[in-house]
Structure formats: C-alpha cells, structure tokens
Amino acid sequence: MRVGLITGDPGHPVLAAAAELLVRRGCRVEAVPIGDGGVAAGALADVYLLKARTPQALAVAAELERCGAVVVNSAAATELCQDRVRMASLARGAGLPFAATVAAGKLAELASPAYPFVVKSRHSRRHDLVALVDGPARLRDLAERWPQEEVVTQPYLPGNGWDQKLWVVDGQVFAARRRSELAVAVGEVEAAPEWVPSARRAALALRVGEVFGLEVYGVDLLDGAAEPVIVDVNAFPGVRGRPGAPEALAGLALRAARERGRGRTAGSV
Template identity: 80%
Template structure:
C-alpha cells in the first residue's frame, strides 16, 4: 500500500514512528510537499499540514478520488474558532462561549478578565489572558491586524485536560495551561487517565466534526467539562500506542478507499455552508 504524508515536517515524531511501522510491514510511505503537485495517487493521505496550500492539495486529491485523513473540509473547519464553537454548541457539546471581535483593538469595554485568541487556529497563534487595559493595549500593539475571538476566563487549576483521539482510541494527559505561564506557552505535562465520561465526550467531538485524528482541550477545574479548543491532527507526542493506531488507521482507510468520517465531514461542510448562505 502507498501512504502519502502531507506535512510541513514529515519527521514529526508521531508521523515518523507511524511511517516506520508501515515500512517495516512492507508498505511505501512518501512525504508529499504541501504545495504539490501529485501525479500518481497514493492509496491514502495523512493530512498533518494545515496551510492554505496543503488544504488546496487535499481538496484536489479528494476530487481525484483519494481518501484523505482528516478531510480537507473537517481540517479547515477546525481552523476557524467561530465555526468550531458554533458547530459544537449547536450539537450540544459544552464548548466555551466564543464571541467574534474583529481586530483586537476594536474591543470596547470588555469584562475583565477574559481570554483572547486568534480567530484562525494555527501554530504560534494568539492565546492570552487579559486582566486589564494595560495588557489589552500591549496585545493590541503586538497583534494589530490579527482577527480575534474572546472567551470568558473560567478559573481552574492552571492545567488543561488534553485528549487526543486516533481512530477511536483515546490518549490523554494533563498539561500546564498556557494561560497560567508567563511565556504564554503550555508548560510541563503529566500522565492522566480520563474518566469514561471524558473519553465519551472526546469521541462525540469526532462524530460531530467528522474527524479521525484530533485533539480536544478541556479546562481542568470546578467548571469542567468545558471544551476550549478542537484541533485537527495534533502532535499526540509521547503517547504510547498512538503511532500504532495511526498506522492501522492509514491501512484501513487505504484498503477501503473511504475515510472513516468522510460522510460526517461532508455533512459538517453542508451544515456550515447552509448557515453561511
């Protein structure tokens, strides 16, 4: 079987480990530059990159009949925090209330503290707690042209519950929240076993969003469960069994020619298009 990796970094740990497993079994694994083009189709593609070029390539591969995990539609949806929140809340998921702002400098008389995030989810995007006007002015100066959304700040333990799902298998950890560190980056992590209810919630997210490989971020604290982010094809670093699950998913989807959640992804895109129309 031929497996294509659409990734800015094919050496990413989980991709590299899954690729090694597949090649040991005699399968062909090839990195596919996100900008393309692709002449000979592989049996299945894993879409790790989320750039506009990578999404355009994934859509073209799907048009030509190749299964892509996750689909281009589901991946693109998760990049928009407004669409993500709208779909989650419409499906009854406990997603944090998310308000569209426009540019950060356009915020008027906000209720402090609150959380501000880039509307478009991506690496090194804006995620910050705002405790007062000084902090707001600082962020506006650093991100003057950044479209943003806001979420209420919900007190917690200073940790996030991180759940990752690969083909229905749930992996988890608790990680120090980026909102609790001076650098704005998430800190140390520790092993954590989610309850059956948390695992079921994570699996439900995949059904709603049409995702096969994804992450769900939950607040850790008295207000839980509150979902604050859904990410398509996250890193899943350091989780034993994740590369094996990813390799098995690639083989199964490649053999069937249909992504596990392709139907769900199509319904997601249709619902979102109807709302926007």
C-alpha cells in the first residue's frame, strides 16, 4: 500500500511516527511535491494525508481528489477551517456552542468596540493574529502592526490562563491543557497540568468532526457561563506528545484506503 503525505514538513513528530508504523506494516510512504506540476492520475497513492494548509497544498489535494484519490482530511473540509467566519457560521447553524464570531474587516478600520474582546485573523494560518484587546492603546498598537489584516472579533471569556485542547484522530479523543496564547503574550509560562476531559467535552469534540466532515482535527474550548464554548477548530493539527496518536493516525490511513477499496489489507496498527 502507498501512502502520500501532503505536507511541508514530513519530519513533523506525529507524521514521522505514523509513517514509521506504516512502513513497518509494509507500506510505502512518500512526501507529495507541493508545486505547479500537476498530478498524474496513474501514479495515485492508496491514501493521502493532508497536513499542510497552504493554498498550494489545498490545490494539490483538490486535484488528487478530482483524479479519484482518497484524501484525509478532504481539501474542502480543510479549506473551510481556514475561514473563521464560515467555520463559526457552520458550527452555530448545527447547534454547536461556538463563540460569537463577527467579521470586522481590516484591523486598522475596527472602530469603537466594547472592551475587552479577542481579535483573530479571519484566515487561520501559522503565526496568525490572536490577541486580547483590553483598551484603545492595545488596539492602536495591533492596528499599527497588522493594518491590512482581515480580522474577526470574539467575546473575551475570562479563564484560568489555560486553553482546553481536544484532538480527534479517527474517532479517538486526545486532550491536554496548553497555556493560552493570550497568557503567553504577557510572559506567563509554566508547566501544563494533566487534564482529562469530561465525557461531555469529548462528545462535543466528536460532534465537531461530524459537522465539519473531519477525521483528524483539533477543537479549542473555553469555559462559558453555562457550557463549554468552542473558540476554534483546526484541520489536522500537530497532536504533539499524545501517546497513541501516531498509532491512531496510521490506523486511519489503513482504514481509509481499505474502506474505499484502493488498498490491500495490511492489518491493524
């Protein structure tokens, strides 16, 4: 069986560990060139894992799908998670407790908001803007540094400085607390406490996958007044340091190929 990796970093820990497991099962694992060369239909792998989220990677994934390839996650589902306005609209329309997310145009044009609030890049990507705005001075500072950035705003939910991160790989839920980006911005860094999500939070994470059509994804939660609030969804996140995640990812690759009739059964991982 052949597995293609659509990524700019084949050495990423979870991908590299999953690839090693697949190779041990007799699979051939190859990185897919991300460029303008097109895709040869006769050279399709049995399944592709779409880790990169750049426009070029999404174009490659979409072309592979048009040629009949199996891509996890799909190009369409991955692209949807890049637009925080579309993401929030889909989630709230499906009854998910997603934070109220308002398209605010360019950051330099944001006028007279109610403080405090959270501002984020509308288009999710590496090193995008995520910041707490607690007053006019902070807003001016951000606007000077990101004047042309298309942004969204979300209500600020006071917390304990720790984000609740849930990652799902083929229906298996992994979780950890991570220091909030808002807390890190003011220099507060310490070891993450161990955390096991409640059954309610795990079920919520699984429901996100059903709504968004994702098989490998992350869900960021904060505590709301009455229920957990989803503040972000990420397609194919890193899932670093979670025991069992590489095995789940390798198993997903095998299952996806097998169920769609392209790969030979290679056993479970």
